[in-house]
Amino acid sequence: MSDDSPRLAVLIDADNTSARLVKEMFxxxxxxxxITVKRAYGDWSSDGLKGWRNVLLGNAISPQQQFAYTTGKNATDSALIIDAMDLLYSRNVEGFAIVSSDSDFTPLAMRLRESGKRVIGVGQRKTPKAFVEACERFVFLEVLDSSSAVEPPEESPSEQPEENSPRPIQSVLTKALNKVATDDDHWTSLSALGNHMNRTDPSFDARTYGFSKLSDLVKGQPFVETKIVTGPSGQGSLWVRLKGRRPADAPAARKTAKPAAKKSPTKKTASKAAGTAKKAE
Structure with missing residues (x-):
């Protein structure tokens, strides 16, 4: 049986990435x-890459030697970019994972996506926003680190958030649900919600907020309600909406009926009444 999943090339900027979470990353x-291609780029004669040497062998990563020809210039970036373009034109892969926190790879990510390739970025939270947004998905290494506790962000209007700091989840979900509600009752499927959130923020990840998946994250929010909808196949799917939403066609609150105003007598009626009074005399 053939494997129809897309082939990925993982290209690692070892000069800019720690080897500690490589297992979790893969x-x-x-x-x-x-994953059909695993390459790590750096000057392997440098003492700064000692931590990578055992990791390369244990994870079947091919080291790409790149000497620093000029002080202050990062030759590793150029080697990685050239290899990425060679792989693009060879048509041997359908997607790329660029592992770096360096904004210099922003044009590469954009170029690969223009050619119809998937681009997943992996880096630290310090990664410049431009590179994060250039990728289809971006995974922060801090999210993969099970040894560090995840603290959900709190609303604090007085503090300026860092560029890649997670936004308060109520703000994120409220904005997304308002955009993707698919019926008059404001319900939307979890899959539609997830797709929208990933398109608008490539780095969105439920694990940032202490939940293993989006369904658990949504169920854990007091301002959201959920229901299971069973499809024609008999399989249930989770649907979501903000609490307190009324259907669009719900009847408006009844207004207090005003008493009918008394009709004033018309000119003809008044004349007839006067004639009757004269006859009576």
Whole structure:
């Protein structure tokens, strides 16, 4: 039986990435396709990359040697970009994972996506926003680090959030649900909600807020209500909406009826009444 999942090339900027979470990173990327290319770029004669040497062998990563020909210039970036373009034109992969926190890879990510390739970025929260937005998905290494506790962000209007700091979840979900409600009752499917959130924010991840998946995140919010909808196949799917929403065609509150105003007598009626009075005399 053939594997129809997309083939991915994982290109790692070792000069700019720690080797500590490589195992977790590959487990994450396996969910996007079959990894057929694993390359790490750096000057392997440098003492700064000692931590990578055992990791390369244990994870079947091919080291790409790149000497620093000029002080202050990052030759690793150029080597990674050239290889990415070679892989693009060879048509041997359907997607790329660029592992770096360096904004210099922003044009590369944009170019690969223009060619119809998937681009998943992996880096630290310090990664410049431009590179994050250039990717179809962006995974922060901090999210993969199970040793660090995840603290959900709190609303604090007086503080200026950092560029990639997670936004308060109530603000995120409220804005998204208002955009993707699919019927007059304001319900939307979880899959439609997730697709919208990933399109508008490539780095959105339920794990940032302490939940393993989006369904758990949604169910855990007091301002959201959920229901299970059973489709024609008999399989149930989760639907979501904000609490307190009324159907669009709900009847408006009844207004207090005003008493009917008494009709004033018309000119003809008044004349007839006067004639009757004269006859009576």
């Amino acid at each position: 487990e994450e990327l396996a969910g996007y396709g079959t």
